[in-house]
Amino acid sequence: MRKTFVNPRPYLAMLLLGLLTLAGTSRVAAAEDKEMVDVKEVVLGHMSDAYDWHITTWGGHHISIPLPVIVRSQKDGAWHMFSSARFGHHSDEVYEGFYIDPNRQGKVYEQGFDERPWDLSITKDVVQIWINILILLAVFLGCARWYKKRKPQDGAPGGFVGMMEVLVLAINDDVIKASIGEKHYRRYAPYLLTVFFFLLVTNLMGLVPIFPGGANVTGNITITFLFATITFLFINVFGNREYWKEIFWPDVPVWMKCPAPIMPVIELFGIFTKPFALMVRLFANMLAGHAIILSLTCIIFITFQVNALVGTSLSAVSFVMILFMDLLELLVAFIQAYVFTMLSAVFIGMSLPEHHK
């Protein structure tokens, strides 16, 4: 018989080893070419989306992967597509009338126009998203292939497929089915499973310091806004009559809902606060983790500006703390993906109340 319980430790250890060996190589690189370290700029710069994928700075030269810029000109409505390398080595050149404005979030603007042009550039975050999706597809299609080639009597999978099976079942059975209920959960399971694994992979990839990882995707409000919106739609589009009745005519004393609709207003407000909380929770948690790790990394450079002795001693402290934060973030990466999925499932479950009375 094959063992059905999979020990996740080897995988975690591998992941950790990868993180540790890579830590500190690229995060610090951007700070090297300046005399004084601007912590705010370094931290925000590393967490922000960008038109190129900065790898490192070597001897004053930025080494980065240029990415395609796709913008629609407001002059003639034509779409322009060109490499971000056209903006020059320091991203301060103008190409086809477009330029990067460092004072306005470092986004592409068109000369002569104050408004942002339509901008569908393949940015760093977009590339990171597609890398994560390729990982997801490789992992799950690989797992699905394993099952397709076998019959139930061939036993349970071991190793990596077994680990993924345990994870998928834990989310599917203990989170989605438990929160939404046996009757309806099948409609939502694919969405929630996809959200969980996308967030998990994205959170984990965000911890990898260099290229194919490191972009702060889940710590960008655009991403969490999108997922919160989809969950919002799932809650309110498929919510049943009982759900809407509980919003507009809740089971409270009449004076609380008529003539002044106190409770309905509160309930209506609640429709929006739930996904808003989802959006902010994930965003803030991931952002904070990245910010702390980056700030701790900056300590090394700030203290070396004082003198070598202080720098060395505090670097050791900083290293230990970065190590601790990386481990903590590993945990947070899972917890936040889990919490987002679980709360989405709970909110969806609340939109399908059974008629009770």
Added chain:
Amino acid sequence: MQNMPSILTPDFGLLFWMLLAFLVVLFVLAKFAFPAITSAVEERKKFIDESLKNAREANEKLAGIEAQSAALLKEAREQQAQILKEAKQTGDNIIAEARAKAQAEGAKDLAAAKKQIAVEKENALREIRNQVAELSLQIAEKVVRANLGEDKEQQAYIERLLAGEGTQS
């Protein structure tokens, strides 16, 4: 808005690509990956349940078969004992019968021998009687002849004859 860090302000381009990417991954995973995994696990669960049920049934059947075989064995033993008993009885009967038959035969033989003996004896007696008669006749003849001579002498003669005849024969 523009003074805030870019991560705090939603960006349309990123939103667009994220949505597109998410729809692609959702479509592929929801169609090919998650159902394959969950249905495989469901099937395996069904298979395990069925196997357990089958095993239980087989165990029950086995227990039944064991009881049956024990009963069968017991019955066979009883039958064996009975057969042995019957065989013994039959043997005894045969022996007894043989003995009786032998006895009867013996008795019959004995009777025949006795009869034979009786016949022989009869024959011997008859012969003796004949001889006695013949002797008597001879004696009588001689007596009759001597009687014709003298009384005393006659008597002595008869006695002499008888003795003589007795030794003679």
